Every structure is written in structure tokens, then in C-alpha cells.
Amino acid sequence: MKIKMLVLACSAFVAQSALAAGEVNVYSNRQDELIKPIIQQFEQESGIKVNVVFAKEGLNERLEREGKLSPADLMLTVDISRLTDLVDKGLVQPVDSKILQENIPAVYRDPANQWFALTTRVRAIYSSKERLGKLDNIRYEDLVKPEFKGKICTRSGKHEYNVALVSSMIAYHGMADTKQWLEGLKANLARKPQGNDRDQVKAIKDGICDISLGNSYYLGAMLKDPAQKAWAEAVDINFPNQGDRGAHVNVSGVAMTKYAKNKAEAQKLMEFLASDTAQHLYADANAEYPVKAGVEPSAMVKSWGSFKPDALPVSDYAKHRKDALQLLDEVKFDL
Template sequence: MISAKMKSLGALALLSAPLFVSAAEEVNVYSLRQPFLMQPLFDAFTKETNINVNVVFAKSGLAERLKREGKNSPADLVLTTDLGNLSEIQESGVTQGIKTDTLTTNIPSQYRDPNGEWYALTTRVRAIYASKERVPEGAITTYEDLAKPEWKGKICTRSGKHPYNVALIASMIAHHGEEKTESWLVALKSNLAQKPQGNDRAQVKAIKEGVCDLSLGNSYYYGNMLTDPEQSEWAAAVRITFPNQNDRGAHVNISGVALTKSSPNKANAIKLMEFLTDDMAQRMYSEQNYEYPVKPGVPASALVSSWGKFKADPLPLTEVEKHRAAAVKLVDKVNFDG
């Protein structure tokens, strides 16, 4: 009898354990961005506020985890690498709108959800990298140029299915419609030097090796490569080009943050959001990962600034986002990766 009682007591103690854990100040983050990028920012936040940041990092599946955990999910914030996964989380109904003066002042309206369901933290350009040796300056100026027959066998890119390329293709659909984008994609495919493979950096390496002359890649990789002992010679072989500067501007994507509906540490979560949108964190993003700050008035790092100013496509990203599924299917239809 006693042992049965003890057992049930034990079970109760076990069940209620989470209730009695002393509440050190903390904030819980589900991150789609790599820990080695975010840790310095979190450390700075903890130093300033004494709030601990707990993190789970994964590139997929966290949205589903959040959804299933529902109202009891421990997560306060989700950090993402592009608008695609940000809006996916928003659509599954697990985020909540939040607006504070700091947030709305720090982040211009085109870089946040009207209801505050998500905020951009950084921007990056989908740039064209061109061989310094083999491509004269000004020979390629737009995404549309990539389809010109003169580049036959001269272009490298990662998979058309990668979110960064999907977003670019979606923006092409937004501007030109599906039909024209399809013929652009077909022509681009026929210009490829090899089957789409590797990441954005691997394409620049391929240019250095002479496999191709042009590639598509996010702007921050240029900084990552220039400052890496082994990769700096890849970067040295190319010139970064911001496309479509004489018309609509370059395609820009964002990394961002969203507050969960269930957020158990809401006050701390808002503090972290505000911290990430403020001067110090915005500068750190640019100094350490060579992204563009979104807060007006925060200068990009010296290296990033040295690539010159650029004009960004003013089309709202939410418009681009609407064409994401169509873009993915188009990639299949023209067998871009095959």
C-alpha cells in the first residue's frame, strides 16, 4: 500500500516538476539560422539584460513542432532565413502580432508585417557574381541578361529549388508573369555549364576554376569568402554585381523574426526582438555575417559598404511570396535541376 502511495506521489512530483523550477529570466528561440551566427548576438543580449537565451536550431520541422505543441509550446520566438519560411509559420497560425514603438521605428514598414506578425532583421541581395578575368565590367547588368544566348555554357547556380532561387524566380513571376518567366528559366537552364549543385559559394569557386563565368549568389557570401583564409582566392576571382540597377532594382530577401502565439516569456521575447532590431545587433549582423542592416541610419560594415550602394526592388516581399508555389512548380516543369 505504502509503496503504491509513494509511487503516485513520485509520479505527481515528476509531473509537477516543471511548475516548480525556479524561473530564471529566459527566452526560448526556435532558430532556422545556424547557432554559430546567432550565438554572439545572444551573448551580447544576455550580457546587457541578464536574460538567458535558450535555442533549438533546425533547418526544417520547427514550424510543425511549434504547431503541434500548440498553446503549451515553450518557444517564444522563431528566427528564419528567408521570407518563405517566415510566412509559412505565420500561415500556420502560430504567431501573434506585436507592435512596440521601438520595433516600428527600427523596422521600416516594407520590412515588417502590417500587423507585426513578423519583422525583418537583415536584408541580402541575390547578386550576380562575374569572373573578373573573363567577363568585362558592365557586360551583364540584369537577371534577364542571364538568359541571353551569349552566355551559353557559362553560368553556374545551386539548385533551382533552394529557397533563395525560388524567391528570385517568384519575383520574376511577379514582374513578368508566369509565361515569360518560364521561357527565361528555360533559356537560363540552357546556359548552365553544369547541373545545378552545391551552395552559393561553390558556384564562385567554380568560376575561379574556370568551369563557368557567371553565378547567382547571396551578397553576404562575398564577405564570408573574402574573410576566409582558404576561400578568399575564390572571391578574388569574381566581381559582385547588383542586378537591374537601371530599372526595378535588385531582388532582396530577408532574415526575420516572429513572436509565437503561445510565448510564455513574452516580455523577454519582446526585449530580444527590440535588441535584434537595434543599433548594436544590426551592426553585428553586418560586421559578422556581412548582411545589410534594416534599421535606417545603421551603416553596413566597411567591407559590405565597399561593394557600393544599390537599389532594391521596391515590390513588397509579400507580393513575391504569393508566387512561391508557382515558382517551385516551374522549376520542376522546365526540369531546371535535371
């Protein structure tokens, strides 16, 4: 009996060890409903268990605080600022993967392979269908024109989505010209910066303004929400700078943590996220654009029309984040 119990105990230990070896732990800023179908598909195909901790904010700080004791193997996050923050703080490590390098264009990954974009989203310009219509030739630079005086709404200039846009303006125009642009944009605002990107579209619907800045995927989110569908239907989405450098894009992405305990499993999940299957799921779930060439966006997103994205590597404009924040302070953009 004792021998049988010992054999059973050893078998249970081996089974538990095998299970532990087949796990990957993820910290995610992406909402659960957006990544759940992708995670479930990966688990089904790989047999690897994925444990996800979701938080809208504070995960970079948590990872830093936990140090070597952190259970996290991967960080799934949104916005280039959060990805570069992980690199700057030494919280992630390079991943040498031929699959990731082949599936993800160089402009959408870290030069040292410490993070990889999974989707892109355009910093679009929304316009009132009723009062302005489609603005086919609009440029970000045009938002300072006198014709738009008192007609523009935006969220805080210091929100990461706007900081990234300002950073890209610095990359192209330098500090002095970008400061002048910010001053002109502020002068054309219909109200003090406030709310989120959806609130700006609502403001257009309500007649408060005629133009707003907002990420492209929010249009898809509003169209799917019965309470917000009327807001979305009141605007046209415009892809700026199609006659020159292309529309500014930001990214969602993934990085392997510095002290990942399940590196092999984590890399498999990273590679799956860059596969055709996951890229399609991402595109359909969140109205975003896949980074992998040849993977089509959802039918809804395709209906908005094609566009030329800015070819500037996201890591290049990310270098100007501190400069962007400095200029936003200097012009007192949010005040």
C-alpha cells in the same frame, strides 16, 4: 531549524521563479556563432536569460508538432519562405511594437506584424574577374542572352533562395514571361544545377562557368575563410537591375510564436534585434545589410559598392512561391 529551512526553500523558489520570468526561449535556423555575440549583448544589457535551440532545418515542423506545449517564444530564421510558412500555418502571433515599426521599414515586415526582417541579403550575380570583369548594367533578365550560353552556374532552382528570385520575377513579369525566362536561363547553364552558392563561385574560379547566382553574404564568408578566399577573389559581385526596379533582396527575420510563454521578454529581445547595437553586430558578423535606416554595413560590405534594392515588399513576392515552384517543375529546371 525547520522554520529556517522553510524560509530558505521559499527564497529558492522565489529566486527560481524570478529567473524563469526573466527568460526567453528561441528556436533558431541561424548558426550559433552568428547570433551568439548579439545574444550575449542582450543578456548583459537586459538581465534576461536567452536559451537557444539551433537546427538548420525542421524547426517550423517541430513548432507545429509541439503545439501549445512548445517552449519556444521566438523563431529566428532565414528566407521569406520560412517566415510566411509560419504565418500560413498559424504558428505565430502579431506583435504591436512602436519600436519595431519605427526601426523596420514596412517593405521588410509582415503587413499584420507577424514577422519582422532583421537583415537583408542581395541575390547577386557573380562574374569572373579574368574573363568578364564587372557587369555594371546586368539585369536578371539578361541571363537568357545568347552571349551567356553555357556560361552560367547555379544551385538547385528549387532552393528557397532561387524560388524567392523566381517569385519576384513572377510579380513583375507574370507567369508566361517568367516561364520563358526560366527556359532561357536553363539553356544557358554550364552544368546541371548542383551544390550551394559557394560551389558556384568555386566553379567560376575553376573555369567551369563565368557567371553564377549567389547571395551577397557568401562573398564575405568566403573572404574570411582561408580555404575559400581564392574563390572569392576570382569574382566580382554585381548588383542587378540598377537601372530599373533594383536588386532582388531576401531577408532573415524573427517572429513571436503563437503560444509564447514569455511574451514580454520575447518582445524585448525582438526590439533589441532591431536596435542600432544589434544591427551593427549582425552586419559585422555575417556580411549582411541592416534593415534599420542609418546603420551602416561592415567595411567589407561597403567596399562592394552601394546599390538600389528592389522596393517590392518581400511579402508581395512571397505570394508567388507556389507559382514559382510550379514553373520550375514545368521547365524541369534541375534536370
